[in-house]
Amino acid sequence: MSPPASLSHSARFENSQPRTDISSTFSDTVKLEVTRLSGAERWNCSTTDPEFAHVVAQEDSQLISLKVQYWIQAGLFPFSLKAAINCIQLCPTCHATYGCFNDPRWVFLPMDLDFFIRYELEHQQRRAQADPPSSRIVPTVKDYRDHLTSKGLVANDAIGELYRGYYLKNFLCGGRLSLDQLRDLTTPKPWHGHPLAAIRQGIAILGSARCYALGRTKIDELTTLRDLYFNDKNLIDAKLFALYHLPPAENKRKRSDEESDHHEKKPKLTTNADNGGTVQDVGNSQDARHLGSQADVSGPVGVQADMYTSTEWVLGPSATGNDAINRFAPVLQSTDVTWLLR
Known part of the structure; x- marks a missing residue:
């Protein structure tokens, strides 16, 4: 045709x-x-x-x-x-x-x-x-x-x-x-x-x-x-080849070291008894509180609240003043942030 x-x-x-x-x-x-x-x-x-x-x-x-x-x-x-x-x-x-x-x-x-x-x-x-x-x-x-x-x-x-x-x-x-x-x-x-x-x-x-x-x-x-x-x-450029193409033994050792560092730095987990026994990341307690309060947050028309993931908030609706202090105090103490806030 x-x-x-x-x-x-x-x-x-x-x-x-x-x-x-x-x-x-x-x-x-x-x-x-x-x-x-x-x-x-x-x-x-x-x-x-x-x-x-x-x-x-x-x-x-x-x-x-x-x-x-x-x-x-x-x-x-x-x-x-x-x-x-x-x-x-x-x-x-x-x-x-x-x-x-x-x-x-x-x-x-x-x-x-x-x-x-x-x-x-x-x-x-x-x-x-x-x-x-x-x-x-x-x-x-x-x-x-x-x-x-x-x-x-x-x-x-x-x-x-x-x-x-x-x-x-x-x-x-x-x-x-x-x-x-x-x-x-x-x-x-x-x-x-x-x-x-x-x-x-x-x-x-x-x-x-x-x-x-x-x-x-x-x-x-x-x-x-x-x-x-x-x-x-x-x-391939000789320097780039030397930089990225590690010999097999060295590459395996590097991956092993990275995996070891990852396990050592992994934050501890705790059980939130008030959340049905679900496991929460202690280092991300602000996000945990936000997830627990999502049912109370209304999004745009036609969009369900559960589409708003914790990563979309810096300080969510359930955040307290202490949350803000704990999060930003190190930055305010170590950096001149006047130009950032203009």
């Missing part, structure tokens, strides 16, 4: 957050080449009004850093960001939701991520055995296409490889598309570009609260790739 015609009139500014790049940064030659390879349709929703979007944005701060070009340093981007293999045609709405780096709502990924996991594992073994160690080699466009061809998923003369789109938010047409329409839009389809460009955004969305829309299997595959690509001592 095809998406409704109203998709072709998606509002350019439906997404209020700024994109990380603009299509005008591609040369006319690159745009013509992308059109030759992919046709005139938009890759995701087949609408009009195309934009030539960077798959890896030029303003990606994790990539174009003044100090370390991290992905390039890791040997993961053997291509120019201005090349056709880093370009995809999207409608303005899909471009905005993909290019919004802080909160992407749509991504596209190679259909077979397991191929890239196995490829990296094999090459890590080869790099470890080489003397001197060799640099990383990642699958090329042809490598991924040959893999899919061997499985009978694409033809020998195919221009692109199979990728699938993933919606992290149901945003097209205000979320009114049917399930069948969404299935149609997310059916795997060919794209001519470099697979690591698409994988870059997939790994980035692991830091988004929306990533769980992908499903557990896809999240696990992306997490595995992230660990394989970046859990590398050579990519």
